[in-house]
Amino acid sequence: MKRLTSLLMLALTFVIFGCSSTDTGSKYDTSLYQGRPIDTLTQDPPPQSEVEAIQRGDAALNAGNIDLALYEYIRSLSFDNLAYKDQTLYTIGKIHLSRGNNDLAERALNMSINANPNNSKSLEQLGMFYASTGRVSESESFFLRAVNADQLRFSSQHTIQREDVSIGLIESLNTDRTSPGYAYMGLGVLSDVDNEYDIARAFYDKAGSILPFENKVLLNMGYSYYMSGDYTKASTFTQRALNREPDSEKAQNNMALIYLAQGYENRALNMFSRHLERPEALNNVGYFLMLKGKPERAIPYFQQAIDAKPSYYKLANENLDRALSEVRNKEIIITNN
Template sequence: MDFGGMSCNFKLMLFASFLATGLLATGCGGQRFQTPNIDSQYRKMLELQQQRSNFSKEERELEKRLPEGSPELYERLGDGYLGQGNQAMAFIEYSKALRVDPKRLSARQKIGYLLLKRDMYAEAFKEFDAVVTAQPKNAGALQGKATALLHMNRLDDARQVLSAAIEAEPALWQAHILSGIIHDRKKEFGPATEAYRKAISINPKSALAYNNLGISHYALGNYRQSAEALLTALNLDPSSKKTYNNLGLALFRMNMYEDSLEAFKKGGDEASAYNNVGVLYLKDGQHEKAIAAFEKAIELKPSYYVTAQSNLEKARAALKADKGPFPGSPCQLPAN
């Protein structure tokens, strides 16, 4: 989608068509870069577990013949619980399997996955590291280890492990997204866009990759490219308010102020939308417009008074002192 060369009216009409089809909705203060969902990183493993109910009669009979207390039985029970969404019981059964057979790497890898789900990153790292030590080319375990390292802010170590994961399985698109996030955190926005484009080339339906690509372009000041990527992300996943928020910011930087306001409205309500654009006007030193936006937010939603009133006072003080843009903004994109 190309905004270049369009007249202002045509761009507004185009944007209105997106609103009409329900592609936009946003809120302020969303997360900047989104990491791959843990479940999606282990989709192949989960698909096998979730197909438990479709096992053949012969396989079910084989399971019944597994000796009680065997690691195979415990792991299968864990798979069944995980397929049902019962992570606590799955963890217990996988742990039983490891107690019987500490070298059962498949159960250990699944425990690592569950620890990631619990945000227990140091513990997850230990489990994945044990798997990788025994199986250096296990791409799933390498990616799990890198995910844990990323959350532990060990970016250089995570990057090294991701390189090994991608070498072992080049089609691992989530690994390319994680690589892009590391580049972004290091403010290497150009290489970040390359990583996200690689992920998109493997999985063109990844709204996550398009969202992060849009934010990297935003950081580079490429607001048109940012909006294009974010609109594609929203077309793939219209429910992501974080992406809608990012789009609102990109449109504001394209001087499409009314469109930015409409995007913010779609993500929250009218009062919060006016507060959001007021913050952006304030940051740009457009104090009178900021004051008008904050006053509108207070008028529309008295319960929003505290936040909007605080911002209004800052805008009035800045206008009176004529000190230029206010340095802070609750709507700025977070660092990660």
């Protein structure tokens, strides 16, 4: 009888432990999780603290086990008196962004900011996310909030608002290598769009001091000078970007545009040809010449693009028709005058 009782107790024990190992997600809010079924992730005992769960998540992330990392970070949020909630939610948001899970990423980042309104990295990341989705006013708001939150870290008296921004104010802002460099860069891009080129470059200077190896800073600075018509400085910054990353298509395209603005059509064609087939490169040169109000210079490039690949290059035919039409319109205007 004792043996039977012991066996029953042992069986009951297995049932209880079996339930806890297969129902690992029952006590956690898994609404931020998306990945493999939770019960396939781990058979380890649950973490006993927020820090232990975060350490497990870090280890899984370093090992490339993203689903397990995500789950461990989520488990860290189930404890009381959390010390790292906003930072963990930021990491969860970044994981979802890397996977294209935009809704979950946005939710996690907003939860991070709710936990800590001055988490400059979460504010910056939301600004970048909204910029990538075309929500310009929201991106600007979060970039500004990120910069101002970072100033609080320095106990600085300086804050920045869109309506009273100035070069002097931008230069007075405190930064270090942990400051939100992409927020500064984003504010520079938005200033360029508003034709505030000097303001944009002051923001890029700040971004460059925080992110000295980020090629986008050089590209944006070069493009800012290109947009304002200073092609010499545009060429200097863009060439520096090309020297760092010779295979960067963005840098090659920007350099080609600068060459065209300077009248170096062959150089532009060669630059486009680094990453495009020759018909596409020829069409690009013609297209940008046409945009610059030089349809007569564009026509030979469209004709060469068509000759190089007549069955493929429908676009070059359409652009050629447009260029010929613009040339005729110019001739009519000259004749009438």
